[in-house]
Amino acid sequence: MKPHAPSWSIINHRYLMAALAEVHHCLKIYAQQESTTTPPPDLPETLPALEILCRVFKLSPFERQLLLLCAGIELEPEFASLVVTLINRSAPTFQLALAALPQAHWDALTPTAPLRHWRLIYIETGETLVTSSLRIDERILHYLMGVAYLDQKLYGLVTSIVTKVNLPPSHQATVDQIQQLWKQRRSPLYPIINLCGANMSSHEAIAATTCQSLGIRLYSLNAADIPTDVTERETLRILWEREAILSGSALLIDASDTGDHNQQRTLISFLQSFTSMGFVASREPLSLRRRTIVRFDVNRPNADEQEALWQRALGDATSSLNGQLAQIVSQFNLEPEGIQQASDLVLQQTTSSASFSHQLWQTCRQQVRTQLDDLAQRIEPVAKWMDLILPEPQKQTLREIVVSVQQRSQVYQIWGFGNHSQRGLGITTLFAGGSGTGKTMAAEILAQELQLDLYRIDLSSVVSKYIGETEKNLRRIFDAAEAGGVILLFDEADALFGKRSEVKDAHDRHANIEVSYLLQRMESYGGLAILTTNFKHAIDVAFLRRIRFVIPFPFPDVSQRLEIWQRMFPPQTPVADLDFAKLARLNVAGGNIRNIALNAAFLAAAEQQPVQMRHILRAAHSEYAKLEKPLADAEVRGWI
Template sequence: MNATTVNYNWHEANERYLLAALGMVRDAIETYAHKTQSSTSSAQQQKQQTIETATADMTAPPLLERVCQLFGLSEFERDILLMCACMEFYGDFAALCGLAQGDTQKTYPTLSLALAALPNPHWDAIAPDAKLRYWRLIELGEGRALTLSPLRIDERILHYLVGRQYIDERLAGIVEPIPEARELVPSQQQLAQQIAAVWMQSSQTEKLPILQLCGIEPISKRAIASTVCKILGVNLHIMPVQVVPSAPAEMETLLRLWERESILSNSALLIDCDKIDITDLTRTHTIGRFLERINGLVFVTSRERIAIQQRPIVSFNIHKPTIEEQSLLWQSNLAQIQPQLNGQVRKLATQFNLSPNTIRAACAEALGQLTGEKEQDIGQILWDACRKQARPHLDELAQRIPPTATWEDLVLPPAQAEMLREIAAHVRQRATVYQNWGFAAKNTRGLGISALFAGSSGTGKTLAAEVLAQELHLDLYRIDLSSVVSKYIGETEKNLRRVFDAAEEGGVILLFDEADALFGKRSEVKDSHDRYANIEVSYLLQRMESYPGLAIMTTNLKSSIDTAFQRRIRFAVQFPFPDAAQRAEIWRRVYPTNTPTNGLDAKKLSQLSVAGGNIRNIALNAAFLAADADEPVQMKHLLRAARTEYAKLEKSLTEAEIGGWV
């Protein structure tokens, strides 16, 4: 006999059991209505025989008995529930209720009727804290008196009794099932076993501890929670914390409905707090009250720990798979092109810190681009797929700058150019030095690659960051520190934390512009604001030191940054104001090869005492003037553009700068 047949037989036997139980309660009401003595007729005996036969045919208890066991119903409470269900199964039961109560208007079950007609009655069966009403198995309508008020079975319970499983419609859109997760990597599987053991060891306690899963990766946390539930043999549902009401009555309703649902469906609940702002005290207070009152198996996922007072809570930090585990994931998902990878997997795993789902998505994207008809750089396709997968988390927090500049576009003194190449080498070889050569195992501090670019506006700081991004094939994100810094205590660190957490997945280059907004000579603490400013600076430096990528800060004035802070930065590059020879070189390289020019003199143009950024502005404006006149770019166009740029700078052109141009 297959599983489908067994399942069908059980449902058929459950239906026979329920109908027989309903029939016995109906007989009791009918006996009372006709004022006859309780009968032991063949009909009653036949119903009892049906119940016994159906029970014998079932591999699990009938759902009526399961409800009684789950909610601790007495025999009388069970019969009240069945009396209410009779209204849904028998078309003439309403008239029978009216007859039994001596009033044709009372065509509904009441406590008065139950007390008079059903065996083993007790008055408190429908008290507010009694099982039937506490668990909302029945609904109490309006009436002149409690005993005369209409009683009705809850729809979710009615469908449950007949074997129809669904989530309560009042929870639809609030609570949703989480499908079973794919197999976890070994480190996460081991953690899931450890988490499951906490609940198994606490199963005898009055109130189970809440399990809090902390970290920045929501998908991994859900996968681990799903695996824990699989180990324990329960289902898992998720509820976004934003739907938790603050009004006490609404919160009580939600709590009661979920607790009942968790019992009926044998489910745990995952409360998703990943997007909450823990500095919002009103919201966190509401969440705390909800967590302290909810019963059953409960997970909480959040970026940081949430503290509650009245209930035990056990926290676990959830991390992405190790480099070795990520390498195995790459290999298993790229098995069909394994011979062509040529060592690319290790490179991907050391550069990008991705979750299993993101790795699978990157592999699917890359494999979709590969064709067997033309030669393709598989390594570059995989690399670019990883960059795209890592972008969404950071795009909403910072400005992505598509790098187009190359070393040819950068004009710097040899010492500064050499230092930039050293920075590129550190980023490119960090996996070799830190992992393969063991530096990371020897000392975990200061593994981040940090740089300070100092120089006046237009001297090439941002351009240099673009060149590094182009050289390393990494995304470049600009973060304006003046917009990140907040006057509210804790807000600056929160903003920085979000940026670094999102950036770590793709190992992008972070460019923190306007560092003067946060840094400064703040070693001397004069008031609480200065003390807190030092905390903000220390937090940024600490994250830069641990960031597994390149973090660059820019400043217009290096001396404005305290030397104590400068010592914690690995590279400091001074971008000098270009001299005449450097300005001439910038002018020679400023125009693309497709731009038509005529008679441009780089030596004369270098007489303009402006930085590289201003030179590019002048060159671009001159190109538009020439294009509008349908002419190649000439010195006359550059002269007009220079006047415009100097007016913007509130400076005057001197004869020494433009003498002999036209």
């Protein structure tokens, strides 16, 4: 029976030991313990780690022997004892190497030579350069022994990326283009691939698929973790590029959140001298002066691609949706990874086919929340149509908004209205009215009716005094919201909008740019975006023309206030002798009525009494004081 050929690890170990023995013999000759040289070991058919390392880092014969001298101290006890005999210390020096090893050359230990540039060896502190101790880097020592692992100095900075996501055809086309670009390059340097867009998980999937097809690993690095200090930054670059050579890896730099100008400069400096295979994922295109960078725009999969991804991920369970998959695709604009995760989750949780569609819808909503919860305030809707006291024309417009959201796919995609332009496809809405007139409640009702999440964004906190920062804040919100078509409620629009005045300086021009950017994103947003304002007259008519629905929320008259008061107290709240007609004389909006009723309930609860007119009177005084408004006698005459 023919014996098995030895494994590569055995061949590698034998070759390394033979190479160490050759260097050891050179030391013995120098110590006059031997007089004849030994031939170098025969090179196996499969290259051992030592030879691979010498070739990729272009080590000279002397540099190879010097590296082995440092390795021998760690691997062979006889090495250490002989070095102690020769120089009276446990680690070799450059002085010893120059004297004992053949073909010695001084420049082997310069900072730009391979041994020190690639951090293959380190010089410990000593009196002089040639008498300082030399140590082999631990990652290099293990590599010579055939042990593969990520350099410990890169732990916590880079993370391995593996994808099992099925790419849509448009993303696979990008993968094919990147492969072709890298394979057909004329320069030894690989062009850096700039993946542009807001969809980080798609960037990762495209980069990982590219690397898997080329048989290399992929790691990711957050751009924020690149050191600003020049020396530290250069050390990180060299350590990574050394790792990329040793392990056959590419790097994906996540620059999707580099809003800080210093971070941006640091990233550009890092990339200018970057020489290995790499991707940069960013929202906006990057440009480099001394390095080739090729941009690929990564968009979300289109509706047909998403539907195919859903069908593949759900498998036979797709039939349980009863034809509602098109509605899910229309509402939730998920990336491939999000579709896969949602499918896996709902398949694990759902046992009843009757609840499958509802559970999938709710799971899709959860997918989006993780992206938006840090950027905006999610409001849990509790209001219903019966709670909203508005004139009938306003209620009818709200119902039209519901229909517009529900039938968006039918009109824009099937009927072709969305084929010509993406502008104007968003459902833009303005709620105009004083504080407490029901604007937020109306948004809650829309969210409840459409079974969508409602997020409130205070525009006064989004607007920045720094030029460009407001658009950046808005972009982050819209990019995160696109996945689920959530309802965005931009409160306090007065902070951004206003009568367009004569442009006098750069700040005036930029104020108009900010407004235009918000409206442009609202117009192209795939969901419902609502602006609220207390002062409709303060908004320029040119801006109003770009908003599809404008709903005035009037101050409630006596009859409407009566209806509000009649519905204000829950059935389980004990009340006694309340005269709602008299309460309706209070000249305040619905929000203030709720505050008065709630405060009166607390006052009554403290006395262990039902809510009575006297409790409401005390609460009314408090509310009017808060509003800095006098409570007229006519409003409360005959209450008590």
